[in-house]
Amino acid sequence: MVAxxxxxxxxxxxxxxxxxxxxxxxxxxxxxxxxCHPTINKSVALKDLLEREAKMSTGIEQGVxxxxxxxxxxxxxxxxxxxxxxxxxxxxxxGQPSHIFVMMLSPKKKIGPHIEFLATISQALKKKTTRExxxxxxxxxxxxxxxxxx
Numbered sequence: 001m002v003a004x005x006x007x008x009x010x011x012x013x014x015x016x017x018x019x020x021x022x023x024x025x026x027x028x029x030x031x032x033x034x035x036c037h038p039t040i041n042k043s044v045a046l047k048d049l050l051e052r053e054a055k056m057s058t059g060i061e062q063g064v065x066x067x068x069x070x071x072x073x074x075x076x077x078x079x080x081x082x083x084x085x086x087x088x089x090x091x092x093x094x095g096q097p098s099h100i101f102v103m104m105l106s107p108k109k110k111i112g113p114h115i116e117f118l119a120t121i122s123q124a125l126k127k128k129t130t131r132e133x134x135x136x137x138x139x140x141x142x143x144x145x146x147x148x149x150x
Contacts, residue, residue, distance in 0.1 A: 004120060004147050007079040007104075012036050013140035017084040017101065025088060026050065026067050029103035033080045045073035045105055059092030063135075064125050068104040070114060077106040077113045079121075081143065083135055099135050100125060124150040 012032070019028040026049050034040050052058070052069040059065040080103050087097025102121050106114040124147040125131055137143045 004124060005144070007077060007117060008081055008102075008121075008144065008147065010140035010144055012080045013143050014080070014082040015137065015140065015143070017082045017088065020088060022053070022088075022090055023050065025065075025090065025101060026053065026103070029067065029080055029082060029101060032082065033078055033103060033105065036080065037074075037078050039075075040078065040105070041073040045069075045071050048073065049103075049105075057091040057093065059090035059098050060122075061092060061094040061096070062125075062128070063087065063092075063096060063099040063131060064102070065090040065092065065098040065100070066102045066104065066118065066121065068106070068114075068118065070106050070108045072108055074105045074107055077104065077110075077117055079104045079117065081147075083137070083143075085135055100131060121147070124148075126150070 014032055019025045048069040048071040058067045082101050084099050087099045090098040104117055130146055133146050134143050
């Protein structure tokens with residue numbers, strides 16, 4: 001399994017999502033990712049994320065959205081997480097608002113890490129109590145303690 005500690009350290013976590021609309025949320029998450037990893041090609045990453053989202057919403061169920069794509073904008077897998085206490089409409093499969101947003105970009109040439117990260121983060125966010133604690137977490141470090149040792 002992919003170690004979430006490597007890809008989601010506290011500096012990759014923001015606890016107050018500002019954007020309201022889906023495209024704005026994606027751009028806000030991407031901006032956070034670029035703050036952490038300035039070598040990312042923003043225009044390529046944004047284009048690839050929006051194309052992926054147009055195929056099928058990455059708003060999964062139970063208040064979680066995982067916008068992700070394989071892209072030439074990165075050389076390795078990067079991830080960020082943000083939270084909306086109020087919830088946002090991300091056109092989720094269950095029609096419910098999303099509260100936890102995890103964005104992941106991975107290189108087109110590597111298959112394994114992409115699938116492993118999606119499986120690992122999905123497993124970490126599986127329990128309702130964990131999701132509820134993440135939404136109310138006062139610090140990024142608290143979020144990390146909840147997802148690292150699920």
